Amino acid sequence: MAVTLHDVARRAGVSIKTVSNVINDRPNVGKTTRALVQAAVEELGYTPNLTARGLRSGRKGAIALAVPDLALSYFAELAAAVIEAAEAAGVVVLIEQTGASREREVALLKSPRLNMTDGLIFSPLGMGQDDVDALRVDYPLVVLGERVFDAPADHVTMHNVAGARAATEHLVSTGRRRIAVVGAHAGEVVGSAGLRLAGYREGLEAAGVAFDPELIGYSELWHRADGANVMRELLARGVEFDAVFGLNDTLALGAMRVLQEAGLRVPEDVAVIGFDDLDEAPYAIPSLSTVDPGRGWIARTAVSLLLQRIESGGGASTARRHVADFQVVARESTISPVS
Amino acid sequence: MAVTLHDVARRAGVSIKTVSNVINDRPNVGKTTRALVQAAVEELGYTPNLTARGLRSGRKGAIALAVPDLALSYFAELAAAVIEAAEAAGVVVLIEQTGASREREVALLKSPRLNMTDGLIFSPLGMGQDDVDALRVDYPLVVLGERVFDAPADHVTMHNVAGARAATEHLVSTGRRRIAVVGAHAGEVVGSAGLRLAGYREGLEAAGVAFDPELIGYSELWHRADGANVMRELLARGVEFDAVFGLNDTLALGAMRVLQEAGLRVPEDVAVIGFDDLDEAPYAIPSLSTVDPGRGWIARTAVSLLLQRIESGGGASTARRHVADFQVVARESTISPVS
DNA sequence: ACCACAGCTTACAACGTTGTACACGGCCGC
DNA sequence: GCGGCCGTGTACAACGTTGTAAGCTGTGGT
Known part of the structure; x- marks a missing residue:
C-alpha cells in the first residue's frame, strides 16, 4: 500500500540508501542523482515511515x-x-x-x-x-x-513565592490591609499552594501588616467552585477583609462571583487578584488582576x-x-x- | 540498555517467539513455560518496545x-x-x-x-x-x-439545529419574546453558527414570534471577548431585548458580564442561555443555562x-x-x- | 605508470518485534 | 502397533528505515 524507499529506489534506478540520503539531506549525493531521486519521490508521493525510522534511529519525533x-x-x-x-x-x-x-x-x-x-x-x-x-x-x-x-x-x-509576594504588595500599594487568601492547603510547604502562601506572608511582613489566620480560606482543589465555596464560607464567618488573593485565577474568579452576588463591589469594596493570567482573566467583569507566571x-x-x-x-x-x-x-x- | 525479548528468552531458556507469545497471551504456551517466562520478565523488568511492535504489526496503539x-x-x-x-x-x-x-x-x-x-x-x-x-x-x-x-x-x-431550537423554546417558555443572538456568522449555512442560527429561527417560528434581524449580533470568532463586544454593540444600538442566546458558552459568558456591567439584572431583566455546557457554566454568577450537546x-x-x-x-x-x-x-x- | 584519495554509490546488517512454517513428542483411534 | 493429529515450541523472515564498511570510478600527485 504505502510507498517505501524501495519503490522510490526502483523508480529512480538507485539504491535505497541513496534515496535515504536524499531524504535526509546527507551531503554525499551527486546533484543529478539528487534531482532524479527527488523527482521519483514527488511522483510516487513518498512519505517516510516514522515508525521504522524510530525503530532504527531511536529518534521518534x-x-x-x-x-x-x-x-x-x-x-x-x-x-x-x-x-x-x-x-x-x-x-x-x-x-x-x-x-x-x-x-x-x-x-x-x-x-x-x-x-x-x-x-x-x-x-x-x-x-x-x-x-x-x-x-x-x-x-x-x-x-x-x-x-x-x-x-x-x-x-x-x-516564581511562586516572589510572584505571590508581589501580588500581595500590589494589594497593599492600593491601600488594602485585610487580605483574605483563597485556596490554601493546610500544612503544605512545597507545592504551589504552600509557596504562594509563603509569598503572601512575606508580602505582609514587608509591609508591616500582621498575619491573621482568620483570613486564610482552605480548599483542596482549585476549581472555580472551590473558590466560590471558600468565599461563601469567609463571608458567613463574618471576617472583615478589603481584598482577596486567589491562589490561582479560577479560585479568584469563583470568589469574585460570590462577592458580587453578596452585593459587594469589586474593586471598590473588595479588591481581587489571582495567579496564572488565564486567557479569560482580561474578559471577566471586572477584568481580573493577576500574576502572569510566564x-x-x-x-x-x-x-x-x-x-x-x-x-x-x-x-x-x-x-x-x-x-x-x-x-x-x-x-x-x-x-x-x-x- | 533496554531489556529486549532476547534477554528474557536467554534468561528463561526459551526462544524469543515463546516469550512474545507469553507477552501477548497467545494460547499455545504450556503452563510451566508461561510461569517461567513471566518470572524472567518480572526479574528483568522487561517492557515491550512499542515502536518495533508498531513497525512489525502495523498497530501503533x-x-x-x-x-x-x-x-x-x-x-x-x-x-x-x-x-x-x-x-x-x-x-x-x-x-x-x-x-x-x-x-x-x-x-x-x-x-x-x-x-x-x-x-x-x-x-x-x-x-x-x-x-x-x-x-x-x-x-x-x-x-x-x-x-x-x-x-x-x-x-x-x-444536534445543532434541534439544540438551538430547544434553547430558543426554553427562553420563550419563560415568557421571553425579544431574543438577541450573539455570535452569528454572516451568510453561513453549514458550520455550527449557521446551524444554530437556523435552529433559533425554527424555535421562533414554532412559537409564532417574528424574526427580527436587528436582534442578530455577528462575530467571526467565539471567544469571551467577542461575546462582550457584540453585546456592547447591541446595547449601544439601543435594540430592545429580554433574552440573549449566545451561540456558545464563552460568547454567552462574555455577553452576560457586559449586561451586568450595564446594570441589567440576569435573569430578571435579561435571560441568557449558551451552548456547550462548559465546566465553568454552573459556576458563573448567575449560573449559566445552556445546551449540553453530549x-x-x-x-x-x-x-x-x-x-x-x-x-x-x-x-x-x-x-x-x-x-x-x-x-x-x-x-x-x-x-x-x-x- | 602507479598509488592515494576523494566523491559518490552500494550491499549488508541491524533496530525489536510478530507471522509463517515447521519440528518434535505424545496420545488417540483404528 | 502404526498413522495421524494435537499441543507445544522453534527457526527464519520480514516490517522500513539508517549506520557501517566497502566498492567503484576518475583525478591528481609523485
Missing part, C-alpha cells in the same frame, strides 16, 4: 506531556503552548492525563507507553518529596512545578530543554533549573477605572 | 486528535474526554492544533506525522464543503462537527468508532453518522431562583 487534567484551564493553556513550541521544532506531542493522582503519576513514569516518545515533560500534582526516586528515569525528562525539589532531572518552574516561556523552555537532552543522547549530566520571570498584571479588579 | 486550539475551553474539555476514552481502551492520544486555518487543516490530513498513529479524530473549523475530497484518506478517520457534509468518513456530531458521548463515540475502523483493518465500508443526544440545562441565568 514525538514527546509526551503529562498533566493532571486538560479540563483545568491552566493546563489546557500550558498544553497549547507546549504543542505550539514543539510543532515549531517539528515534534509532535502526546498527552497523558494523570488526574493529579500520586499513584498514576508514579506509574506513568515507568509506563511502556512512554517509549513511543523521545522524552517527557511532566507536571506532577500528587507526588511529593518522597517520590523523588521515581524521577530517576533513563529517558530525557523535564519536570514542571515545585512538588519535588532536588529532582534528578531538568526543572522549569515559576506560562508561554515555561512551555518554550521546557520543550527546548527536553529537545537538548534528546539531542545530546540523554547523557545524565547535571540537572538544570530554570525559573520564569513573572509580572503582576493590574486590571480592574484591583484598580478602579478613572471615573 | 496511538491515535491523533486534531482540534483548532486547546486554549479554547470547548476543545480542551473535548480533548480531555477523548484522552480519557482512549486511555480506557489502552490507546494514547497525540494532539495537533490546526489554528482553525483551512490550509493547515488540509495539510494535516496528508502529514507524514500521522503515520505514527493508527487513525485520526478530526475537528475541522476552517475547511468547507469544497474540501470534501481532502477527507478521502487511506487511514481510519472520524470527523467531528458539521463543516463538511457527505464526507467519505465516519462522522460524529451534535460532549462526553461524542468523545467516547468518536474513539469507539475509530477503534472499530482500526480493528477491522480500515476497510472503507460505508461512512457512518452518529448524532449525540442534547439536553437543555436550565440554570439561574434563565430562571430566577425561588425567593
